[in-house]
Amino acid sequence: MAPGTTTASTDGAVVVLRRNRRPLRRESLRRQMATNTIGECVPRTFVRPAESQMTVIGLTGGIASGKSTAAAKLREFGAVVIDADRVGHRVYEPGTRGFEAVVNEFGQDLVQPDGTINRQLLGGKVFGAPVQLKRLTDIVWPEIRRLATEEIADLKRRTPDATVVLEAAVMIEANWIDLADEVWVTTVEPQIARQRIMARNNLTEAQAQARIDSQLSNRERLAHADVHIDNSGTLEAFEQAIEREWQQLMARTGGAAKTGRAAPAKAAATRRSMQPASRAAGAARVATTRSAGATRRTSPAAANGTKTAAGRAKAAGAPKAAAR
Numbered sequence: 036m037a038p039g040t041t042t043a044s045t046d047g048a049v050v051v052l053r054r055n056r057r058p059l060r061r062e063s064l065r066r067q068m069a070t071n072t073i074g075e076c077v078p079r080t081f082v083r084p085a086e087s088q089m090t091v092i093g094l095t096g097g098i099a100s101g102k103s104t105a106a107a108k109l110r111e112f113g114a115v116v117i118d119a120d121r122v123g124h125r126v127y128e129p130g131t132r133g134f135e136a137v138v139n140e141f142g143q144d145l146v147q148p149d150g151t152i153n154r155q156l157l158g159g160k161v162f163g164a165p166v167q168l169k170r171l172t173d174i175v176w177p178e179i180r181r182l183a184t185e186e187i188a189d190l191k192r193r194t195p196d197a198t199v200v201l202e203a204a205v206m207i208e209a210n211w212i213d214l215a216d217e218v219w220v221t222t223v224e225p226q227i228a229r230q231r232i233m234a235r236n237n238l239t240e241a242q243a244q245a246r247i248d249s250q251l252s253n254r255e256r257l258a259h260a261d262v263h264i265d266n267s268g269t270l271e272a273f274e275q276a277i278e279r280e281w282q283q284l285m286a287r288t289g290g291a292a293k294t295g296r297a298a299p300a301k302a303a304a305t306r307r308s309m310q311p312a313s314r315a316a317g318a319a320r321v322a323t324t325r326s327a328g329a330t331r332r333t334s335p336a337a338a339n340g341t342k343t344a345a346g347r348a349k350a351a352g353a354p355k356a357a358a359r
Contacts, residue, residue, distance in 0.1 A: 089191050090288050091199045093215030095206040097250045099228040099235075100221040101266040101273055106202040108277045115194070117186050119179055119203035126178045127152045133178040140170060176209040184214065198284070207251060207259055219280070220260040222253040224267045 092114070096102035110116045126133035129150045137152060138145055141160055147153050161168040183201060190197050203211060212218050223231070225247055232243035257263055264276050 088196045088288070089187075089194075089199060090217070090284070091187060091201060091215045092284070093206050093212055093218040094200050094202045094221070095204060095218065095256065096221030096266075097204075097223070097228065097253065097256065098246055099231040100223045101264075102202065102204065102221045104270075104273065105219070105221050105264065105277050106200055108274055109198075109200050109281060112278070112281045114198045114200045114281075115190060116200045116202055117183055119183065119201065119205070122179050122182045122186070123175065125182055126175050127154070131178075133175065136174045136178075137171070140174060172209070176205070179203075180209065180211055180214070183211070187214065198288070207256060212259055217261040217284075218259050219262040219264065220256045221264050221266050222256065223265070225253075227267050 092109070094102060094106055094109070096105075106116050106118070125131065127137065128134060129152075134152065137157070141157060145152050145157055157171075161171050183203075187199060187201070190199055201211070201214060203209070206212060206215075206218070228247055229240060229243045232238060232246060233240060236243070238246075262280055264273070264280060266273050
């Protein structure tokens, strides 16, 4: 059966096979798992109820890669965006089980007079202490996953034909990729990321590089990607690439028909005008094959407004100090 096809089973479910995915040979799977030092690598075949037409996109990327810009653009096109950063804040709210677990693990002294957790104090307890930070993420990441899953389920009940984007900087580290039907990864060349971080955050080259080194590499992220949008050029090219990927997603899922949404005005002109060219032109699409399957690579582009390393920690529900 060709990747991307669907078959109905006897229990009324529809098995949706990953598009462009090839069966993983044992050697390929071993290589892929070797690059994933945090979460277990599982060949991704999803079972979608026959009555549901919802598509969930898992959007992730490193610092200065344009992930937040991509999420905002997809929201403009009609996607519902669930921001793991925002969900992470809910984990610390008084009265929640995340709140209770954090306080029980790290001490009652975290609770301020107004009943909230002192995030700065908590950050001091985990900053520079990998074991302590893991204790925190072992509490927070499962709670973010639970809350995000609840949001997706609620959307499925209310708007079963929606396209949902789960934006999470730590999607791979936290092993949340099974929540998505497709994983979209934004990347940027490390030297360009370093320049952006230095200019945006007023950091030294060494400080910027340290933030890059604290995250997964592009190669590690791309081992899990279904769609790759490289972001090393201009903002305009990046936005065109996102729009093109959205149009192709709608073609794959029948999204435009089921939602009644008109295609973005520029889409047809963009597809006609974007011809293979150099990186400077920001237009080539190069097919790249990886051990986990074929990943589509979209030409270099750029974006502003990406998150800092502190924002990445927030997306995982960790305090700002843990990301410095």
